Structures are given as structure tokens and as C-alpha cells.
Amino acid sequence: MYSIENLKNNLLGLGVKKGDTLLVRADLGTIGKIDTKKREDYINFMIETVGEEGTIVGLSFTDGFFVIKNKNKIFDGTNKSYTGAFANTMLKHPKAFRSKHPTNSYVAIGKNAKYILENHDENSGAYEPIRKIVELGGKMILIGCVESSPGFTTTHLAEVDLGLHKLIIFPTLNGAYYKKDNEIKLFKRKDLGSCSSTFYKFYGHYVKNELLIQGYVGNAYSVLIDAKKAFDLDLCILKANPKITICNNQKCMMCRARRWDNLVDIPMFVVMNIIPKIVRKIFKK
Numbered sequence: 001m002y003s004i005e006n007l008k009n010n011l012l013g014l015g016v017k018k019g020d021t022l023l024v025r026a027d028l029g030t031i032g033k034i035d036t037k038k039r040e041d042y043i044n045f046m047i048e049t050v051g052e053e054g055t056i057v058g059l060s061f062t063d064g065f066f067v068i069k070n071k072n073k074i075f076d077g078t079n080k081s082y083t084g085a086f087a088n089t090m091l092k093h094p095k096a097f098r099s100k101h102p103t104n105s106y107v108a109i110g111k112n113a114k115y116i117l118e119n120h121d122e123n124s125g126a127y128e129p130i131r132k133i134v135e136l137g138g139k140m141i142l143i144g145c146v147e148s149s150p151g152f153t154t155t156h157l158a159e160v161d162l163g164l165h166k167l168i169i170f171p172t173l174n175g176a177y178y179k180k181d182n183e184i185k186l187f188k189r190k191d192l193g194s195c196s197s198t199f200y201k202f203y204g205h206y207v208k209n210e211l212l213i214q215g216y217v218g219n220a221y222s223v224l225i226d227a228k229k230a231f232d233l234d235l236c237i238l239k240a241n242p243k244i245t246i247c248n249n250q251k252c253m254m255c256r257a258r259r260w261d262n263l264v265d266i267p268m269f270v271v272m273n274i275i276p277k278i279v280r281k282i283f284k285k
């Protein structure tokens with residue numbers, strides 16, 4: 001069991017400082033129990049570590065649709081995030097500020113929260129808040145999800161800046177309905193990111209360039225990195241090898257069937273994944 005002071009000291013040991021802008025992705029269950037037994041204290045120890053001049057940012061992405069439009073899922077700013085307990089705990093914080101992007105909203109608490117998120121809506125790129133974190137000299141931390149949800153969101157921003165998002169076939173098949181000015185409107189994605197399960201491949205480059213700081217937050221293995229240095233290196237890696245983000249999973253639709261630079265895999269994907277589903281439906285009838 002850990003106290004808030006224990007966890008604050010863990011963050012300080014990793015290099016988090018007062019006044020930092022910190023993008024956090026965390027698996028709260030891996031940290032261990034806090035002696036206060038209050039869920040909100042998993043957020044409070046981070047806020048206290050960066051102080052009044054600092055800012056904590058999280059990903060509060062929400063489900064949309066793929067191909068088949070679904071008006072049962074409408075983003076109105078109150079939706080739970082599929083990214084997990086960390087984001088949803090942040091969203092309940094009284095000082096939380098959430099952006100208005102229909103699929104890729106972010107939540108932030110602290111001095112720069114409004115600056116980072118206030119113009120992030122249906123007209124913005126999905127990863128533009130990351131650009132502001134980079135510009136602010138921010139840092140990024142993975143707590144307990146280094147392997148289960150690898151890599152950093154700067155990689156998606158780098159893809160956009162290099163035009164690699166255009167390699168995704170028909171991105172507008174992904175979208176969401178959202179509520180604005182009491183009207184239900186349709187949003188279609190234009191800047192889908194690649195398969196993030198491949199982002200573990202970037203770790204070796206970060207380590208080689210001595211960018212990663214490793215340690216523990218409670219029981220959770222964690223890594224910290226400077227956002228601008230990570231972004232600059234991501235640009236170099238992706239420019240040299242755009243296909244680094246193609247995974248080996250033969251069932252991955254994004255990598256096997258939705259990349260213009262990997263059309264060769266589409267026939268096999270259809271044979272292995274689409275046709276069997278059609279056959280099963282026929283025989284069920």
C-alpha cells in the first residue's frame with residue numbers, strides 16, 4: 001500500500017518537476033493500492049507533483065463507427081472514454097477541462113489545460129493537443145502500460161506531419177456523431193493513425209538516443225520521455241521507414257487491409273477473415 005507522498009516521490013525520481021506539462025497514459029490497477037482508498041487520489045498525486053504551475057493531460061478518446069453509422073453513440077462531452085480508468089477518473093475531477101473532438105478528445109487539469117485543449121474540436125486534427133505539449137516543453141509518461149499499450153502519441157502526430165496518414169485507405173469510413181448547438185452532426189475522420197501496437201519498435205531508438213528514463217510508480221514499471229525529443233526522433237524514424245508501423249498480426253484490418261503501401265496483403269486478409277465470417281452467417285441461416 002502506498003501513500004500519496006510515496007507516489008509523488010516516485011514521479012520526482014523519474015524526473016517530473018514542479019511546473020511540468022505532463023501527458024500521462026496509465027493503467028491504474030498496476031500501481032497498487034493508495035492508503036487513502038480514494039480513486040481520485042490516483043490523479044491527485046500527479047497534480048500535486050506538478051503543482052499549481054503544472055498541467056496533467058490524458059487521452060479521453062471515445063468510440064465512433066466504422067462503415068455502419070450508429071446514432072446510438074453520440075459524443076456530447078460527457079461520454080466515458082474507452083482508454084480506461086485513468087482518463088475517466090480525470091474526467092470526474094472538478095477542475096478537468098475536456099476538448100470537443102468527436103473521437104479523439106483529451107482531458108487536462110492545471111495551468112495550461114485550457115490553452116492546450118480549447119480549440120480542439122471537429123475542425124481540428126486529432127493529435128493537435130500533442131503539438132502544444134511539445135511546444136510547451138512537456139513530458140510524456142507511461143505508467144504500467146509500457147508493454148500493454150506501447151509507445152507515445154507523438155508518433156501519431158509525426159505521421160500526420162509527414163503525410164503518412166494519407167496511406168490509410170478511406171479514413172472517412174471512420175467517424176462519429178456529435179452534438180453541437182443542440183444539433184446532431186456527422187463527423188468523419190481524415191487523419192487516422194496507424195496501428196499503435198507496433199510502437200514498441202520505437203523503444204530501442206529512444207534507448208539508443210538516451211531519451212527514456214525508467215523507474216517505478218508504486219508497483220508499475222514506468223518510463224518518462226521529453227515530448228519534443230521523442231517527436232523529433234519519431235519524425236526521423238518514420239521518414240526513414242514508413243512501414244515500421246505495419247504489425248505482424250494477420251487479423252489486423254488496419255495493417256492488412258487499410259494501407260495503400262501494403263495492398264499485397266488484402267487478398268489474404270479477405271480469405272482468412274472476411275470469407276469465413278460470411279460462410280458462418282450463411283450456415284447459421
